[in-house]
Amino acid sequence: MLRQVEGSKAVADTVAMCRPQVICAYPISPQTHIVEGLSALVKSESLRNCEFINVESEFAAMSVAIGASATGARTYTATASQGLLFMVEAVYNASGLGLPIVMTVANRAIGAPINIWNDHSDSMSQRDSGWIQLYAETNQEAADLHVQAFRIAEELSLPIMVCMDGFILTHAYERVDVPEQEQVDAYLPAYTPRQVLDPLNPVSIGAMVGPDAFTEVKYISHMKNLSALDVIPRAASQFQEIFGRSSGGLIRGYKLDGAQTVVIALGSVLGTIKDVVDEMVAADIPIGVLGIIAFRPFPTEAVRSALSKAKRVIVIEKAFQVGIGGIVIENVRASLRGSHIADYTLIAGLGGRPITKQSLATYLDRACKDAVDELTFLDLDQSLADSEIAREAGR
Amino acid sequence: MSSTPIKFYQVGSFAIGNRLLPADDRSIQSDPSRTNALNSGHRACQGCGEALGARYALDAAMRATNEQIIAVNATGCLEVFSTPYPESSWRIPWLHSLFGNAPAVATGVAAALKAQGKSDIRVIAQGGDGATVDIGFGALSGMFERNDDVLYICYDNEAYMNTGVQRSGATPPAARTATTQAVGENPGNVFGQGKNLPRIAMAHEIPYVATATVADLRDLEAKVTKAMSFRGARYIHVLVPCPLGWGSQSCDTIKIARLATQSGLFPVFEAENGEVVASTPIRKRVDVEEYLKLQVRYSHLFAPTRRDDVINHLQSIADKNIARYNLLIDESESI
Amino acid sequence: MEKPFAITLAVNSSLNNHTGSWRVEKPEYVHRMPPCNSACPAGENIQNWLYIAEDGSYEAAWRALIIENPFPAIMGRVCYHPCENVCNRAELDQSVGINSIERFLGDYAIEKALTIPAPAVESGFKVLVIGAGPAGLSAAYHLRSMGHSVTVRDATHAPGGMMRYGIPQYRLPREVLDAEIHRIKDMGVTFEMNTRVDDVHEALDEGFDALFLAIGAQLSKRAYIPASEAARILDAIKVLHGVEDGTQPLLGRKVVVYGGGNTAMDVARTAKRLGAQETIIVYRRTRDKAPANDEEITEALEEGILVKWLSTIKHVDEKTLQIEKMALDENGYPQPTGEFETLEADSLILALGQEVDFSLLGNSADLDTKDGVMPVDSTMMTSHPGIFAGGDMVPADRTVTTGVGHGKKAARNIDAWLRKTAFEKLENRDVVTFDQLNTWYYTDAPHIVRERLDATRRAKDFSEVVKGLDETNALFEARRCMSCGNCFECDNCFGVCPDNAIIKLGPGKGFEINLDYCKGCGICVAECPSSSIVMVPDK
């Protein structure tokens, strides 16, 4: 049903339609509206057979999720930023134990300095946690990805983070075709856990594994994570069959035909990028866009073939690895291995700084002429930074 | 279990079993068909009190629930010695997640069971003192505050044993650990304010809080059984001597636990809804010294110079417990 | 259910891990010697029959008891119970009332008319027992049980020896005595009463394969006391014998008894019952030195008998006698003080001990005597092959129980001698001491004192003074036993093993160590209340 609705509300309503049995969360902006929405649904009994647990920390939230999921319940939680970092130990544990928890990350910067605004530092920090990571471009996609996420997670017995940009999506009112319950029920089978804590069929979950088998355990989980590269597109196409719209998948190309320059990005910034690219294409600049939806597992082959005709790749990232540079670019380079495509990284939108069309257009213009540094921070006040650096150095 | 005091038998209710008692009045551990929730082949040290306490407690919980339990375990000795790949000693559904999150994981298990309409299956969370009073303290308090339907059992061996005997918030004053060495002017652990988790649990006014030791099996069984008759958050704190960490003889595990109770250092009591409702009187009172001297972790109190000041300080802690929990009532009167 | 590799494990799989390999020492169940057993002159396995009695299996307990001693009802009345003096429970609260439980079991068997079956196989050997006192009867019982044909020959009218002609009825009712002796008769033992043996060798020549001598010490010791013609001086044994025969002599209103042993107490108390208004015991030494059993002294005093401690009799007249006060010297020996006192006395009864009447030996040189008794070797055999002896006539304590023990020991050795084998004596197991027990586990349970007949009533007749326990009390008392050195199935080991390495075999079968898993921690040993497990090296 098409509704003019806040992104968080769309996600909350959609998650509720997935019939989760345990929801646990701890509030942190900009995730709050999602869990408030779900809490209201449980409390008002619109969402039945579901326990909503108000925990005392994100660490507890993920821990409750672990216990619930291991007991065979469809389990959901949401967090962001500091909250995600606070639960990290349990995040790794959930994937290690192969528990199909779905978690929304309402992407937000990480302090210090404390900052509540959007960037991708939080979820990017968990790219090696063993979770599947899906990034939503729009609120429609955010809602749809949650439906798909439960299906993928439960099929693979792996947890999934659905990442949506904090405020930009979570707090934006947009027209969203919120899925219908019948559609969701048709798409999402009841959860059959791979393993479950059951007195009738007891098992010991969470053994200590030493050097004798640890490598194998890790290799197996790597392979399992990679197998999502098949499952995710299948989930998307089946989604399209039932819901009649395209959502999800591994990657999404835009105007790639004949594009010599390909701009790669994740999440909502793709909208702005597409606007700028539209103008450039109109000006006969051969440029296209490649959105990455599934960042983990990384769709190396899909990206490689999407880039096969490109001469130049520009990765726009909302997070970076201090001391070296872009994160996404490192992954993209795996797809470029063997080719001689130039690549540039643009770090943009940190801590919620607006990525304006104008700045982006200026940068892309120059980049298409190879007139940018390998690594650029968009709209950086260079002189301010330089003088501070000099002052510090002079101490 | 019937409430009539067992008077006429040579070992009353002190020994594990008693061939003269009706089957219903016998301890669970005396039953050859007991479940052995924690089975043989585990890798606990010789004479490990934690292994013993865990089997006692979980067998009782199994009996009380018709074997419908799920256990969540914090990281620590119990977890490590029971489930090193490729062998598990458990015979119940069991989940280990992390060191500091067992209470929350258990909450999740209970929530899942409730959502699935399986609340007849009961949940137990367990961990060492470190997991309980330190790293998992916040999660535990949250579980208590929400009154989640979980019985949490702390196996208190008074230090981080699994990592090599470092101090925890439950390490008693003057005890030496790997991080409170027996050196300097005041060897061993500091005299802090203590962190009495049973009392903290009581402050949450949860339905049931109890302390117990491996020296009184029937008491422990009765408490676990009783705990299982309540819904909501429950807490049992079990003193489990650790031969390795305490530097005691492996054969003395139970004796040391007994001396802890008989000296008053470890008061054994029960509380309901935040109020103490019963305490186990001391039967044969001993000075704390009797307890201390069996343990290398206190040996610096006796040699090279005897530290009467410290021993007296510890005695005063015991005396305070005795007064606070009324531990010196004549047993015959209390029946 | 699909189990993820390594992270999820099958339950109970650790049973594959045999932690027994960690062990350097292993626990072992043992049977050790309880002090009570070791002190019982009849060699009773007290701990064992108490254990059996504890669950109310009185007949079984009685049958276990009579393997060693056929007279529990008698023992429960006359034995001085040295077992109780050494009972470990005394250090906890008070010793177990072994003797009272023994009496309970004996009385139970009499009440239920339990019998002892005749032996299944006859050995063909014939044994003569001379003397139907406790030693002789015990030997007869054991020999008969082993299949021998046994003849008991005694000079008196009825069997029992001093149990009948010495110990008064108020301590040992004759129905009890008769019942327990009768059971032996019913096993097929031949009694030849009123038959004094005047020559041992002649008797042996009648065709017996072996002979057990148990003639007791029948002769009263005499002391020289200056006395007037009219003085009435009697001998305690004769007085007591007379009471039994119904030929008791006239003692008068005031009776003085001389001596400090049990016989003195018994004869004084008997005199009281025969109507004496005043009975005074005169004894040379102090109460604590008196050979009489302290309980008997107490009972005598309770009944109004007066005792002149530290006194000797100097002179006896018709109606009076003179005693001299003694004082202890620095070595604790009584010495005359020259201080005299006159007591009124219609008669004086001497109770100064007994001697063995060896007249039946004739002047045969092959049967040695020494210091008035007959020495025997470790098999109870005299210097004459095939002739064994026991009881009061051999050098040992003169008690019923010792006699019973001798009878048993002699019987086992006679049997071996007849069959030309050697009797295997059980190796002397170490006696369990109190500090080896883990007494924490025993409930505090003080001893039950047997009820006594009111003192004013008891001095009037010969009814039994000390009453038996009722069943509840006997059961309670039995259950006070700590089962020193022998497993009593308290399940402690089974419960306290952190490795579940103890296998419970079921009621009466005890336990076994599962060496696959036992790590050798020793907790089971430390927490065994009864010290029935020990750690032994394990390679």
Ligand SMILES: Cc1cc2nc3c(=O)[nH]c(=O)nc-3n(C[C@H](O)[C@H](O)[C@H](O)COP(=O)(O)OP(=O)(O)OC[C@H]3O[C@@H](n4cnc5c(N)ncnc54)[C@H](O)[C@@H]3O)c2cc1C
């Ligand atoms: C008054 C008194 C009270 C006692 N009280 C106790 C007591 O309470 N507890 C206790 O433990 N002990 C007591 N004793 C001691 C105990 O009675 C004796 O130690 C015990 O009876 C000795 O047993 P015996 O079989 O050796 O000899 P006896 O009991 O003396 O029996 C010997 C038997 O041999 C017979 N006999 C002897 N010579 C011949 C022969 N030539 N031919 C045939 N038969 C012969 C005798 O007639 C007699 O029946 C008491 C003794 C007396 C005298």
Ligand SMILES: Cc1ncc(C[n+]2csc(CCOP(=O)(O)OP(=O)(O)O)c2C)c(N)n1
């Ligand atoms: C987050 C985290 N910090 C530290 C550790 C290391 N660690 C594992 S077990 C343990 C000590 C456990 O002590 P306690 O809970 O008292 O149990 P015990 O081993 O004494 O039974 C520690 C410090 C860990 N596993 N996880």
Ligand code: SF4
């Ligand atoms: S270190 Fe202590 S708690 Fe850990 S297994 Fe050994 S004895 Fe048990």
Ligand code: SF4
């Ligand atoms: S407690 Fe029992 S076994 Fe031990 S000495 Fe006493 S009667 Fe004998």
Ligand code: SF4
């Ligand atoms: S308690 Fe168990 S492991 Fe320890 S010695 Fe006894 S049988 Fe062996």
Ligand SMILES: [Mg+2]
């Ligand atoms: Mg600990």
